[in-house]
Amino acid sequence: MSNFREIRADFDRETIVVYQAYNDAIADAALSAGQFVAPFSFQRMTWIKPSYLWLMERSGWGAKPNQTRILAVRILRSGWDAALRQAVLTSYHSGVHRSQDEWRSQFADAIVHVQWDPERSLRGKKLEYRSIQVGVGRHLITEYAEKWTREIVDLTPLTAKLRQFRQAGDYDKAKRLLPRESIYKVEEATAARLGIES
Template sequence: MIVDKIMLMNKHEIRADYESKSIIVYQAYSKAIALPAVQHNRFVAPFSLNRMTWIKPSFLWMMERSNWGKKPGQDTILAIRISRQGWEEALSQAVLTSYDPHAYRISQDEWNTRLKQATVLIQWDPERNLRGKSLPVRSIQVGLSRHIIERYVNDWTLEIRDITPLVRKIRGLLQAGEEAKARDFLPRERVYPLAEALARNIGCR
């Protein structure tokens, strides 16, 4: 499960539910997009291959973003298992949405050029705890542009599950004041290992 003792962690690091060859990322969609994806175990129409899509390995950040599946158009929460090879391929092509000279060791003008040409974007946002409170560490979002999204859909995705019932269960326990029980149902997330060059490229520090 997710542990709240994040104070000991680095400010930027990927925490995820992963195995030797795969990692779970989360997305929230309307039923019109989510249910066909679950049925076919891959994203199909009306999912668009021509617009950027953002994937997130933090369950609690996804809950904050979607308001536990209560936001319009984000009522169905999907857990997508993708290959670690694909995940790291995306990270290797990524450019941070904010200039970080420690990550790239290039000028801001050079970074601007890279950003305009990027096929993958990375953004770091405040991680959340079970109660939705911001934590002093950051959670990664990975934006896949139309130039690479077909790789995500056709090559990287291994499994798509609708976890909306789990989300509702956890939220119900929280509303009932049973936080300890709610915590027991959280996905198991731990620090994802990265090679030094890859970590530097995405601003992990």
């Protein structure tokens, strides 16, 4: 059984994979350049998710408008870890913040947001533990796009295949194709800041 809050991801010694869903124009430009470029917006927060299944829930398995292209973005762990060190939860948590006022003050100044949402199963069921979403603020987006990103892979064909297997009820076939995710450990101060359980 997974801990209520922990990060699960596809990662190696230097990089970690996060997932995002976009329209054709943004996805094609990013894939061509190997990093995010216009028409990707550098003026608003972008949300990155290390859970493929949570992004599938968010994007309707790549079927929602403007979320039909599923991208796997391999970024430097140093950037990811730095973002988490600066992150503030999107809601008050008594085990993390001394008071509601302390949380409001931290949140108002935060350049990275973290939200924990129910993880999803392959069938779309809410699970009993949470999945992390990280909102990279506009002050860090250029760094995310130009310095952290090492590779962008188009997972749209894989997503379409998985969607077909789900529709046919072939969950065993779908499960074999899912990206593999393992527990990603963070330093103690970051874990305390984000309510991560070890």
